[in-house]
Amino acid sequence: MKREYFITVFICFLIQSVAGQYKFEREYRVEQGEVPKQAIEFIESVNFKKKVKWYVEESQDGKTIEAKTTYKGRKHSIEFDTKGAVIDVEIKINFSKLDKELQKNIISILKDRFKKFKIRKVQLQYKGQKEALMNCITAQCSIKPSFEIVLKGKKETTYELFEMLFDSKGEKILKELKFSADNFDNLQF
Amino acid sequence: MNRFLITLFLVSSSFYATAQSEISFGWLPKVNLSKKISNNLKWVSSVEVREQIYQESFQFTHNLMDVSSIFSIKTDVYESFNIGYIIRFREEEVIHRLLQHYNIVQNLDNLKIAHRLGFEQFFQNKVSPQYRTRYRATFEKPLNGEKVDVKEWYVKISNEYLYQFNEKDLEARISPYLGYQLSKKDKIEFGLDYRLGGVLESQKKNSLWFRTTWYISI
Numbered sequence: 001m002k003r004e005y006f007i008t009v010f011i012c013f014l015i016q017s018v019a020g021q022y023k024f025e026r027e028y029r030v031e032q033g034e035v036p037k038q039a040i041e042f043i044e045s046v047n048f049k050k051k052v053k054w055y056v057e058e059s060q061d062g063k064t065i066e067a068k069t070t071y072k073g074r075k076h077s078i079e080f081d082t083k084g085a086v087i088d089v090e091i092k093i094n095f096s097k098l099d100k101e102l103q104k105n106i107i108s109i110l111k112d113r114f115k116k117f118k119i120r121k122v123q124l125q126y127k128g129q130k131e132a133l134m135n136c137i138t139a140q141c142s143i144k145p146s147f148e149i150v151l152k153g154k155k156e157t158t159y160e161l162f163e164m165l166f167d168s169k170g171e172k173i174l175k176e177l178k179f180s181a182d183n184f185d186n187l188q189f
Numbered sequence: 190m191n192r193f194l195i196t197l198f199l200v201s202s203s204f205y206a207t208a209q210s211e212i213s214f215g216w217l218p219k220v221n222l223s224k225k226i227s228n229n230l231k232w233v234s235s236v237e238v239r240e241q242i243y244q245e246s247f248q249f250t251h252n253l254m255d256v257s258s259i260f261s262i263k264t265d266v267y268e269s270f271n272i273g274y275i276i277r278f279r280e281e282e283v284i285h286r287l288l289q290h291y292n293i294v295q296n297l298d299n300l301k302i303a304h305r306l307g308f309e310q311f312f313q314n315k316v317s318p319q320y321r322t323r324y325r326a327t328f329e330k331p332l333n334g335e336k337v338d339v340k341e342w343y344v345k346i347s348n349e350y351l352y353q354f355n356e357k358d359l360e361a362r363i364s365p366y367l368g369y370q371l372s373k374k375d376k377i378e379f380g381l382d383y384r385l386g387g388v389l390e391s392q393k394k395n396s397l398w399f400r401t402t403w404y405i406s407i
Contacts, residue, residue, distance in 0.1 A: 028334045028341065055334055068335075075298075152266045158228045159266045181266045181296075182336065185404050186345070186368065186376060187303035187327050188261070188269060188292045189221050189233060 038084030105170035114153035121150040144168035213244040214397040231261040253279040267294040299335040325349035359388040
């Protein structure tokens with residue numbers, strides 16, 4: 001009885017932690033001079049042709065540093081910790097460019113979760129060792145990516161915005177964060 | 190950014206180049222207060238006054254006051270339909286206005302583009318009802334990062350065209366602003382609002398207003 005109780009509590013906790021989080025994020029631009037040397041070295045070794053913009057991002061996961069640029073026609077975002085160690089690489093992609101089976105899996109999960117939805121943004125998210133991450137940008141990638149999807153979805157009567165992270169097969173939700181649309185009063189009145 | 194400023198300068202210059210005669214300028218302070226009633230409904234109220242500083246000669250006169258009450262119905266995450274009422278007090282006159290506006294905001298990576306299409310009806314004692322339509326495009330860009338966070342600046346520029354059906358008059362407006370997000374609940378904007386009336390006529394009307402608007406949500 002006691003064991004069943006703990007299992008129930010544990011499952012409830014897991015569901016809550018996946019479904020109930022609210023996205024908090026603040027991001028601001030910084031100059032390259034304010035960025036840890038290790039992060040600059042990583043970026044310089046890729047030799048991006050276009051300008052790299054640096055940002056500090058504060059979220060529920062802590063403080064990180066991000067380098068953003070466009071490379072080979074796709075938007076890249078490389079995230080570092082505050083010491084300059086690379087955390088992940090995110091590459092923007094159109095949902096329709098994903099593998100058909102993967103698209104099918106993701107759509108099927110979203111259909112179960114929402115009455116209606118519309119995908120707004122998809123990013124491949126690579127996590128791994130520094131050299132492997134470097135290869136994902138410049139050469140052949142050996143890491144299987146997760147998929148970060150920003151969408152508007154209707155669970156009850158109104159649309160809300162969500163950021164969801166799917167595993168490499170698109171079969172499991174690893175993270176779900178709800179976030180509010182920015183106030184746009186100043187664009188209306 | 191430089192390209193943006195050059196375009197703004199050229200567009201503004203072209204307005205001035207075509208403009209002649211009547212010129213006035215002044216200050217338009219405005220407070221805009223919004224209160225969320227439910228997930229899809231918001232009540233928005235504002236007070237705006239017009240302080241004239243120049244019209245043919247320098248003069249500081251209180252010109253008019255607009256008080257509005259608007260219901261904003263959210264039809265999508267970044268879309269809304271607004272219906273409202275504005276009462277205008279101008280010297281002895283009282284003008285009643287009904288409005289219906291539809292707004293769509295495109296939220297791009299570091300740029301917001303907003304479209305507003307509206308219809309308005311004006312009612313006044315001893316004057317036949319007046320009808321107007323308007324379209325406005327607004328661009329907003331943060332000056333720091335990809336979105337506007339608290340204690341951050343942004344630029345906003347809007348271009349609007351208004352057509353008055355009764356007088357068949359077309360007016361064009363262009364307004365560059367500098368905005369600052371004071372807190373999660375309020376932001377303030379400073380800017381210029383240049384209006385060119387009688388676009389289709391040979392006799393133009395020019396007015397230039399310095400705007401300050403405080404947006405508060407409670």
